[in-house]
Amino acid sequence: MKEKLVIIDGNSLINRAFYALPQLANSEGLISNGVFGFATILVRIINEIKPKYICVALDYGKHTFRTDMFAEYKGTRKGTPEELKSQFPILRDMLSAMGIQHIEKEGIEADDIIGTLTRRFDTENIIVTGDKDSFQLINDHTWVMFTKRGVTETINYDEAQLFNDYGLKPYQIIELKSLMGDSSDNIPGVSGVGEKTALSLLYKYETLDGVYNHIDEITGKLKEKLIDNKEMALLSHTLATIKTDCEFDCQLKDCEYQFPFSHSVLAFFKKYQFNSLLKKDELFESANTQEFQYESSIEQYNVQDVEIINNIITDIKKEKKFYLNLNGGVSLFVGNKEYNLSEKVDLLNPSIEYEQFFVALKDVFEDENIKKCVFDYKSILHQLNKYNITLNGVVFDTYLARYLINNNNKSNITFEDMLIENNLNLNYYAYNLKKLEEIYLDNLKQLDLLFLFNEIELPLTKVLYNMEIVGFKIDREVINQLDKKYDSELQTVSQEIFDLAGCEFNLNSPKQLGEILFDKLNLYHGNNKKKSTSVEVLNGLKNDHPIIEKIIRYRQISKLYSTYIKAFEELINKDTGKIYTTFNQTLTSTGRLSSSDPNLQNIPVRSDEGKELRKMFVPSFKDGYIVSADYSQIELRLLAAFSGDEKLIEAFKRGDDIHALTASQVFGVDIKDVTSQMRRDAKAINFGIIYGISDYGLSQNIGCTKKVAKDYIDMYFAKYPLVKQYMDSNIEYCKANGYVKTHFGRIRFIPEIRNSNYNIRQLGERCAMNMPLQGTASDVIKLAMIRVYNRMKKENLKSKLILQIHDELIVDCEPTELDKVTNLLKEEMENCVELAVKLEVNVSYGKDWYEAK
Structure with a gap:
């Protein structure tokens, strides 16, 4: 039995995959859907056919011996899209990592490489392509796996299948194209002869030569066409014939490949986030052997008693570093031991209570000299705060690191997502922090992101945590006054609208409002067949009826009332009288911070009513101040610099x-x-x-x-x-x-x-x-926040940094510290970075946020 050689038409396969699959891109923005589809079918071929040899044929360029013969050859094809063109270097990298031979040679096409390989070796040849040209190469030791649709549906063609589907023998594929031409390759053929006519001629005369040898038997216009276009038919025959005797270096042993794939293939799949392939463990058996052996040596313990806790403390003090994951329980890795404390009650395996565990480890948690690697540092700080514990000495946060490396990806990344992305064992929650630290640290170094990680993002986490727990004081009397004021105005405006409409209806129902405006009041709605009442539509109707201004006003007040007054009333902490927001550090691709639950960065400032909302935000100190420090035209200054x-x-x-x-x-x-x-x-x-x-x-x-x-x-x-x-x-x-x-x-x-x-x-x-510009402005204010926070802490100020809004910082200021705080803000913000243009900060203050601006 002959050994199997799979010969892949690389251009055909990557093209099929590119158009069949959505434009997938990795975290670096590199589109790789074509390569992913290629890899998917390649894995299928290896698993199903189990060839000993594989070779991929690629086109070298547009200029070939065929264009020398006929300049218009393939001249009607559209250019390759940039999104596909950029994937060919990626494909070559993947094939090299796999040890798979790939050949491209100047002056010939991939088809000619394929044809030559099928005749060069004594092997069973399987051609993988979506191009019917290769059917001419079929013989008793060569068959075609034809990609019929996308990259998943294929049909195998041998001589019998070809004759069954087309009624042709392999060599007649050339004869067919000689007569009917090929629009995709711009092979001319005989003008006016289509597939039906060409097939009828071949069924009768078998070849192009046969047709012209019996030209006198053919009559009418068809005969004229054949005679007039004989030269083109003969040229087309040459163009359509795949060469089988090209010269290029390739021995059969060169087509051997390594499977299961090596670690370099695993790294490639990780880089391009071919996650479905990464889940197939059998593809990387040899790559994971060493890792599996190490994982099997890890000792795992459930924290069931004080003795185990004492062992943990001993190990930590010895190693001076540990890995802590509080995602879905407690997992701690130190040395080669993983300790787990489940959040679920297990009567068969009783465990220590969380509080007992955390309090026992308080000293090592708070020791700056003991290094920690964590997942989601800020979340851990909040969890430990319940037990009056903080976490110092954190040197790595995998959540932050991944954000810097992959900031175009989804923001709500879970720890499990990270494990799957990196093909890590889901059973080791703390040990895998060590693996992720190694992977991400290498990525940070390669992308030159270490300064940003170590000097900005990681220290900023603690600043944001402290801002979150301090909160922003709300004046209950002011918010109650605003509630009454807006509620009263809503009632008044509603009644005015009902009077103008001549009836009452649900103002918050777009459907009912549309019926009132366009059916009852007969306002012109033009192409607005759905009777939309969007703000754009209403603005276009302002001059048509006085009700429109009232509706716009109602919506403005209603939004402020529901989004800010009523929502904030529910969020005020009964004990402290404060609202507590969450600062999202890993949400935006520009590095800007955002605020949620509630969003305090989005308090309206353009309208008088919006500005008035700021009156409810007040200092927490008696006779204190709200201080605002705002960069002046920072992005324009950066542009100049x-x-x-x-x-x-x-x-x-x-x-x-x-x-x-x-x-x-x-x-x-x-x-x-x-x-x-x-x-x-x-x-x-x-x-x-x-x-x-x-x-x-x-x-x-x-x-x-x-x-x-x-x-x-x-x-x-x-x-x-x-x-x-x-x-x-x-x-x-x-x-x-x-x-x-x-x-x-x-x-x-x-x-x-x-x-x-x-x-x-x-x-x-x-x-x-x-x-x-925008990203640098974000980085600058983050640096400023760190410097302001550290200096306020160093000088033991009671005043607290409580809010950041793009280019502005807000401080809750103790009254006797006003001069210190205003000077401190200006100094630290203006001097946190040295540029050709000095940054300028405007500082203002008042008895509430409204006055401070």
Whole structure:
């Protein structure tokens, strides 16, 4: 029995996979759906066919001997999408890791490599392809696994199956294309002869030569076509024939491969997050042998008595480092021992109570000199706080590390997700922290993220935890007054709406409101067939009926009332009179913090009613102050510093009004003649530039034509050419690398920048322009928070940092510490980073948050 050689048409298979599967991207933004599909069918081939040899044939380029013969060969094909083109290097990397031979040679196609291999070796050959051209290669020792649909449905073709489906012998595939041509390869054939006619000729005359040898038996227009196009038919015959005698280096032994796969394949699958393949343990048997042997040596204990706790403490003091996971129970790994304390009551295996366990380990938990690696540091701090314990000496948090490495992925990542992603044993919750630390630490080093992790994100966690437990005091009297005020106005506006409508209805029902507006009041709804009552629709109807203004007003007040007044009343802690928010450190791809439950970063500031809400936020100290410290135009200052544009840098150094200066330059007037409207428009231009705004976007913002907006943008860049150069350089860097970085190394992967869709690609370019600025601003305020917190702690201040809102910090200030706090905030925030443009901070304060702004 002959050994099996699988020959894969690499271009065909990756193309099929690319179009069959959604555009999967890993955390680095690298699209790899084609390679994933390729790997999936390759694994299936190995498992089902069990070949001794595998070789992958790839096209080298567009220029081949066929294009020399016929320049239009394959000339009608669309270009390969960038999202697919970028996957060929990834495919080569995977094949190299697998030890699978892959061949590409200048001047010939993958088909010719396949044809040559089928005739070079004395093997049973299996061609894997979605291209029917390869049917011509079928013989008694070569058959085709044809990918019929996507990468999962295949049909096997030998001579019998080919004749059954097409009524042709293998060599007649060439004859068929000679007559009917091939639109996909732009093989001309005989003009006017289609598949049906070509088949009828072959059934009768068998070959192209047979057709022309019996040309006199053929009559009418068909005969004319054949005679007129004989030269093209003969050319097509040559073009359609796969060469079987090409010269390239490949011995049969070169096509041997390693299976089960090595550790390098495992690492490759992890990098590209081929999770379904990672779950197939049988693929990586040899790669995991050493790890399995180590895991089998780990001693596991259930914490059942004080003696075991004493053993844990002894081990920790000896090792000076341990791994702690409080996800779904307590797991602690130290040395080569894993200790577990379940949160579930197990009568057969009684265990120590949580409180007894934590209190016993309080000293080692709080010892700065004993290193700890954890999952979700902030969550652990909150859990330990119940027992009046803190956790010091934390040197690694796998949750934070993964966020920095994979910030484009889902934010609600679980520990189990991490284990699955990294193909780790689900049975070892604490030991796997050690494995994850090794993996993520290596990733952080490779991506140059160690400074960001060690100096910003990890120390920030404790700052955020302390802000969360301090909370923000609410004045109950003020919130009660606001409740009565808004409730009264809602009643009044509701009645006014009912009077104008001539009936009462549910104002919170879009359906009922639509019926009132468009059926009862007969307001014009144009193409609005669904009778939408969205804010856009209502704004368009403002001049049509007085009821519209009332409805808009009702919605504004109703939202403030339900979202802030009523919701906050429920959230006020009865004992402390405070509201406690949660700061999300691992949510955004730019590094910005967010706030939830409730969101205190989203208190409205544009409307008078929104601003009034801030009156309920007050100091917790008697006669105290709320202090606000806000970076002034930080992203514009960063733009000046990073672009190196001297004109912009000097403007900031002089303390110029940057918006007035831009207005003067763009509108061509002296700076003293700049109107308030000009300054507002210039402000829109300045901040629009940061966000890569288009001429259309700017025209919408300032109410002008696209042409005028384009002229403004062009004038801005003409004045500050290095700004334009800097923005363009961000785009080019992102196109080349798939990501951009902040000043401190934070990475944001932007797969959109390589998308074939113009609008999506434009979005990617805007992200590439803005992220280094917005992300750096986020990093800066995080550094500032750490410095402010540490200094307040060092100086034993009673005042507390309680809130961060983008470029602003809020402090609950003890009255005698006001001068210290205002000076401290300005000093630490302005000096936390040294740039070509000095950062500027505005500090204000008041008896409540409203006054502080």
